[in-house]
Amino acid sequence: MSIIDTIWRLDPFYPVVDSVDWVERLVKQGTKLVQLRIKDRDDETVMPEIRAALTVCRAYGADLVVNDYWRAAIAAGADFLHLGQGDLDTADLVAIRAAGLKLGISTHDHAELARALACDPDYVALGPIYPTTLKVMPFVPQGLERIGEWKKLIGDLPLVAIGGITLERAPACLAAGADVIAMVSDVVRHPDPDARTQAWLAATRPASVRT
Numbered sequence: 001m002s003i004i005d006t007i008w009r010l011d012p013f014y015p016v017v018d019s020v021d022w023v024e025r026l027v028k029q030g031t032k033l034v035q036l037r038i039k040d041r042d043d044e045t046v047m048p049e050i051r052a053a054l055t056v057c058r059a060y061g062a063d064l065v066v067n068d069y070w071r072a073a074i075a076a077g078a079d080f081l082h083l084g085q086g087d088l089d090t091a092d093l094v095a096i097r098a099a100g101l102k103l104g105i106s107t108h109d110h111a112e113l114a115r116a117l118a119c120d121p122d123y124v125a126l127g128p129i130y131p132t133t134l135k136v137m138p139f140v141p142q143g144l145e146r147i148g149e150w151k152k153l154i155g156d157l158p159l160v161a162i163g164g165i166t167l168e169r170a171p172a173c174l175a176a177g178a179d180v181i182a183m184v185s186d187v188v189r190h191p192d193p194d195a196r197t198q199a200w201l202a203a204t205r206p207a208s209v210r211t
Protein backbone atom coordinates (compact mmCIF):
# COMPACT_ATOMS: atom_id res chain seq x y z
CA MET A 1 0.00 0.00 0.00
CA SER A 2 1.30 3.46 -0.86
CA ILE A 3 1.64 6.31 1.63
CA ILE A 4 -1.19 8.11 -0.19
CA ASP A 5 -3.47 5.13 0.48
CA THR A 6 -2.40 5.08 4.12
CA ILE A 7 -3.20 8.77 4.58
CA TRP A 8 -6.53 8.21 2.91
CA ARG A 9 -7.39 5.32 5.19
CA LEU A 10 -6.45 6.79 8.57
CA ASP A 11 -9.37 8.61 10.13
CA PRO A 12 -8.42 11.79 12.05
CA PHE A 13 -10.45 10.66 15.11
CA TYR A 14 -8.52 7.89 16.85
CA PRO A 15 -9.84 6.90 20.29
CA VAL A 16 -7.77 4.50 22.40
CA VAL A 17 -9.75 2.12 24.65
CA ASP A 18 -9.20 -0.87 26.89
CA SER A 19 -12.06 -3.27 26.13
CA VAL A 20 -14.12 -4.80 23.36
CA ASP A 21 -17.19 -3.15 24.86
CA TRP A 22 -15.66 0.26 24.28
CA VAL A 23 -14.59 -0.68 20.75
CA GLU A 24 -18.13 -1.79 19.95
CA ARG A 25 -19.72 1.29 21.50
CA LEU A 26 -17.49 3.58 19.44
CA VAL A 27 -17.70 1.85 16.07
CA LYS A 28 -21.48 1.57 16.36
CA GLN A 29 -21.52 5.35 16.48
CA GLY A 30 -19.40 5.75 13.37
CA THR A 31 -15.83 5.73 14.67
CA LYS A 32 -13.56 4.45 11.86
CA LEU A 33 -10.23 4.07 13.65
CA VAL A 34 -9.85 2.72 17.17
CA GLN A 35 -7.03 1.25 19.23
CA LEU A 36 -7.44 -1.65 21.64
CA ARG A 37 -4.97 -0.91 24.45
CA ILE A 38 -5.12 -3.59 27.13
CA LYS A 39 -2.19 -3.50 29.53
CA ASP A 40 -0.44 -6.13 31.61
CA ARG A 41 -1.89 -9.28 30.11
CA ASP A 42 -0.39 -12.08 28.04
CA ASP A 43 -1.01 -13.01 24.41
CA GLU A 44 -3.21 -15.95 25.27
CA THR A 45 -5.65 -13.99 27.42
CA VAL A 46 -5.91 -10.99 25.09
CA MET A 47 -6.40 -13.13 21.99
CA PRO A 48 -10.20 -13.58 22.37
CA GLU A 49 -10.59 -9.84 22.92
CA ILE A 50 -8.52 -9.00 19.86
CA ARG A 51 -10.56 -11.42 17.75
CA ALA A 52 -13.85 -10.03 19.05
CA ALA A 53 -12.73 -6.45 18.48
CA LEU A 54 -11.65 -7.31 14.93
CA THR A 55 -15.00 -8.91 14.21
CA VAL A 56 -16.96 -5.90 15.40
CA CYS A 57 -14.68 -3.41 13.63
CA ARG A 58 -14.94 -5.29 10.34
CA ALA A 59 -18.72 -5.45 10.66
CA TYR A 60 -18.81 -1.65 10.97
CA GLY A 61 -16.08 -0.87 8.43
CA ALA A 62 -13.66 0.42 11.04
CA ASP A 63 -9.91 -0.09 11.40
CA LEU A 64 -8.71 -1.73 14.62
CA VAL A 65 -5.20 -1.00 15.86
CA VAL A 66 -3.87 -3.60 18.31
CA ASN A 67 -1.53 -2.13 20.91
CA ASP A 68 1.54 -4.03 22.15
CA TYR A 69 0.59 -7.70 21.54
CA TRP A 70 2.26 -8.24 18.18
CA ARG A 71 2.21 -12.03 18.32
CA ALA A 72 -1.50 -12.06 19.09
CA ALA A 73 -2.12 -9.43 16.41
CA ILE A 74 -0.41 -11.65 13.83
CA ALA A 75 -2.25 -14.76 15.01
CA ALA A 76 -5.61 -12.99 14.95
CA GLY A 77 -5.05 -11.64 11.44
CA ALA A 78 -5.18 -8.01 12.53
CA ASP A 79 -4.50 -5.19 10.07
CA PHE A 80 -2.85 -2.57 12.30
CA LEU A 81 -0.42 -2.69 15.20
CA HIS A 82 0.92 0.02 17.50
CA LEU A 83 4.28 -0.36 19.21
CA GLY A 84 6.18 1.90 21.56
CA GLN A 85 9.94 2.09 21.86
CA GLY A 86 10.07 -0.52 24.61
CA ASP A 87 7.90 -2.83 22.54
CA LEU A 88 10.37 -2.53 19.64
CA ASP A 89 13.07 -4.13 21.79
CA THR A 90 11.37 -7.51 21.52
CA ALA A 91 9.15 -7.23 18.45
CA ASP A 92 9.95 -9.26 15.34
CA LEU A 93 9.47 -6.62 12.64
CA VAL A 94 10.12 -9.10 9.85
CA ALA A 95 7.32 -11.34 11.11
CA ILE A 96 5.03 -8.33 11.59
CA ARG A 97 5.63 -7.17 8.02
CA ALA A 98 5.35 -10.69 6.63
CA ALA A 99 1.89 -10.86 8.22
CA GLY A 100 0.92 -7.70 6.32
CA LEU A 101 0.37 -5.63 9.45
CA LYS A 102 0.53 -1.88 9.15
CA LEU A 103 2.60 -0.42 11.96
CA GLY A 104 2.38 2.75 14.05
CA ILE A 105 5.24 3.68 16.37
CA SER A 106 5.38 6.05 19.37
CA THR A 107 8.01 8.77 19.56
CA HIS A 108 8.91 11.29 22.25
CA ASP A 109 12.27 12.70 21.14
CA HIS A 110 14.61 12.82 18.16
CA ALA A 111 16.41 9.59 18.94
CA GLU A 112 13.09 7.75 19.15
CA LEU A 113 11.98 9.33 15.89
CA ALA A 114 15.15 8.15 14.13
CA ARG A 115 14.59 4.64 15.48
CA ALA A 116 10.94 4.70 14.44
CA LEU A 117 11.71 5.89 10.92
CA ALA A 118 14.30 3.14 10.52
CA CYS A 119 11.41 0.68 11.04
CA ASP A 120 9.55 2.12 8.02
CA PRO A 121 6.31 2.76 9.95
CA ASP A 122 2.88 3.47 8.48
CA TYR A 123 2.37 6.29 10.97
CA VAL A 124 4.40 8.03 13.64
CA ALA A 125 2.82 9.05 16.95
CA LEU A 126 4.13 12.01 18.94
CA GLY A 127 3.29 12.56 22.58
CA PRO A 128 2.45 13.69 25.06
CA ILE A 129 1.35 16.91 23.39
CA TYR A 130 -0.20 18.19 26.64
CA PRO A 131 0.03 16.86 30.20
CA THR A 132 -1.76 13.52 30.49
CA THR A 133 -3.24 11.92 33.57
CA LEU A 134 -3.52 8.50 31.95
CA LYS A 135 0.00 7.34 32.62
CA VAL A 136 3.20 8.60 34.18
CA MET A 137 5.65 9.65 31.48
CA PRO A 138 9.25 10.82 31.71
CA PHE A 139 8.68 13.45 29.02
CA VAL A 140 7.60 17.06 29.33
CA PRO A 141 4.63 17.97 27.15
CA GLN A 142 5.74 18.44 23.56
CA GLY A 143 3.51 21.39 22.69
CA LEU A 144 2.23 22.55 19.34
CA GLU A 145 5.52 23.71 17.83
CA ARG A 146 6.89 20.22 18.18
CA ILE A 147 3.99 18.88 16.12
CA GLY A 148 5.03 21.19 13.28
CA GLU A 149 8.67 20.16 13.64
CA TRP A 150 7.72 16.42 13.55
CA LYS A 151 5.53 16.93 10.50
CA LYS A 152 8.38 18.60 8.63
CA LEU A 153 10.70 15.74 9.58
CA ILE A 154 8.35 12.92 8.56
CA GLY A 155 6.84 14.52 5.47
CA ASP A 156 3.93 12.55 3.97
CA LEU A 157 3.96 9.89 6.67
CA PRO A 158 0.81 10.31 8.81
CA LEU A 159 1.46 12.03 12.16
CA VAL A 160 -0.67 11.00 15.12
CA ALA A 161 -0.75 13.43 18.06
CA ILE A 162 -1.56 11.97 21.50
CA GLY A 163 -1.54 12.99 25.13
CA GLY A 164 -3.95 15.31 26.93
CA ILE A 165 -5.81 16.22 23.75
CA THR A 166 -9.39 17.36 24.11
CA LEU A 167 -11.91 18.26 21.45
CA GLU A 168 -11.23 21.90 22.22
CA ARG A 169 -7.47 21.41 21.75
CA ALA A 170 -7.75 19.31 18.60
CA PRO A 171 -8.06 22.14 16.04
CA ALA A 172 -4.74 23.63 17.13
CA CYS A 173 -3.07 20.20 16.90
CA LEU A 174 -4.42 19.66 13.39
CA ALA A 175 -3.45 23.18 12.34
CA ALA A 176 0.06 22.56 13.68
CA GLY A 177 0.49 19.56 11.40
CA ALA A 178 -1.10 16.50 13.04
CA ASP A 179 -3.05 14.29 10.64
CA VAL A 180 -4.75 12.22 13.32
CA ILE A 181 -5.69 12.90 16.95
CA ALA A 182 -5.55 10.02 19.44
CA MET A 183 -7.11 10.31 22.86
CA VAL A 184 -8.27 8.29 25.84
CA SER A 185 -9.70 10.49 28.60
CA ASP A 186 -11.55 13.02 26.51
CA VAL A 187 -13.88 10.27 25.30
CA VAL A 188 -13.70 7.44 27.84
CA ARG A 189 -13.76 9.62 30.96
CA HIS A 190 -16.22 12.15 29.59
CA PRO A 191 -19.53 12.36 31.48
CA ASP A 192 -21.35 11.63 28.22
CA PRO A 193 -18.99 9.55 26.03
CA ASP A 194 -21.57 9.03 23.27
CA ALA A 195 -22.27 12.74 22.88
CA ARG A 196 -18.54 13.43 23.02
CA THR A 197 -17.90 10.85 20.30
CA GLN A 198 -20.54 12.46 18.10
CA ALA A 199 -18.94 15.85 18.67
CA TRP A 200 -15.51 14.49 17.73
CA LEU A 201 -16.92 12.82 14.62
CA ALA A 202 -18.67 16.01 13.54
CA ALA A 203 -15.52 18.03 14.10
CA THR A 204 -13.14 15.68 12.30
CA ARG A 205 -15.17 14.20 9.48
CA PRO A 206 -14.29 15.78 6.13
CA ALA A 207 -17.04 18.08 4.83
CA SER A 208 -17.46 15.82 1.78
CA VAL A 209 -18.74 12.89 3.84
CA ARG A 210 -20.87 14.76 6.38
CA THR A 211 -24.55 13.98 6.25
Ligand SMILES: Cc1ncc(COP(=O)(O)OP(=O)(O)O)c(N)n1
Nearest residue numbers: 067082083084085106125160162182
Ligand atom coordinates in the same frame (compact mmCIF):
# COMPACT_ATOMS: atom_id res chain seq x y z
C1 LIG B 1 -1.42 6.33 19.06
C2 LIG B 1 -0.57 5.91 20.21
N1 LIG B 1 0.49 6.65 20.53
C3 LIG B 1 1.26 6.29 21.56
C4 LIG B 1 0.98 5.17 22.30
C5 LIG B 1 1.85 4.73 23.43
O1 LIG B 1 2.53 3.51 23.14
P1 LIG B 1 3.63 3.01 24.19
O2 LIG B 1 4.67 4.05 24.32
O3 LIG B 1 4.07 1.65 23.80
O4 LIG B 1 2.83 2.92 25.55
P2 LIG B 1 1.57 1.98 25.88
O5 LIG B 1 0.38 2.62 25.24
O6 LIG B 1 1.81 0.64 25.30
O7 LIG B 1 1.48 2.00 27.35
C6 LIG B 1 -0.14 4.42 21.93
N2 LIG B 1 -0.51 3.32 22.59
N3 LIG B 1 -0.90 4.81 20.88
Ligand SMILES: Cc1nc(C(=O)O)sc1CCOP(=O)(O)O
Nearest residue numbers: 127128132134163164183184185
Ligand atom coordinates in the same frame (compact mmCIF):
# COMPACT_ATOMS: atom_id res chain seq x y z
C1 LIG C 1 -1.17 5.98 25.88
C2 LIG C 1 -0.45 7.27 25.73
N1 LIG C 1 0.75 7.36 25.08
C3 LIG C 1 1.23 8.60 25.10
C4 LIG C 1 2.52 9.00 24.52
O1 LIG C 1 2.89 10.16 24.62
O2 LIG C 1 3.15 8.12 23.94
S1 LIG C 1 0.22 9.70 25.90
C5 LIG C 1 -0.88 8.48 26.24
C6 LIG C 1 -2.13 8.71 27.02
C7 LIG C 1 -3.20 9.41 26.23
O3 LIG C 1 -4.30 9.52 27.04
P1 LIG C 1 -5.07 10.88 27.24
O4 LIG C 1 -5.71 11.23 25.96
O5 LIG C 1 -6.08 10.54 28.31
O6 LIG C 1 -4.10 11.91 27.71
Ligand SMILES: [Mg+2]
Nearest residue numbers: 068083084087
Ligand atom coordinates in the same frame (compact mmCIF):
# COMPACT_ATOMS: atom_id res chain seq x y z
MG1 LIG D 1 3.27 -0.19 24.09
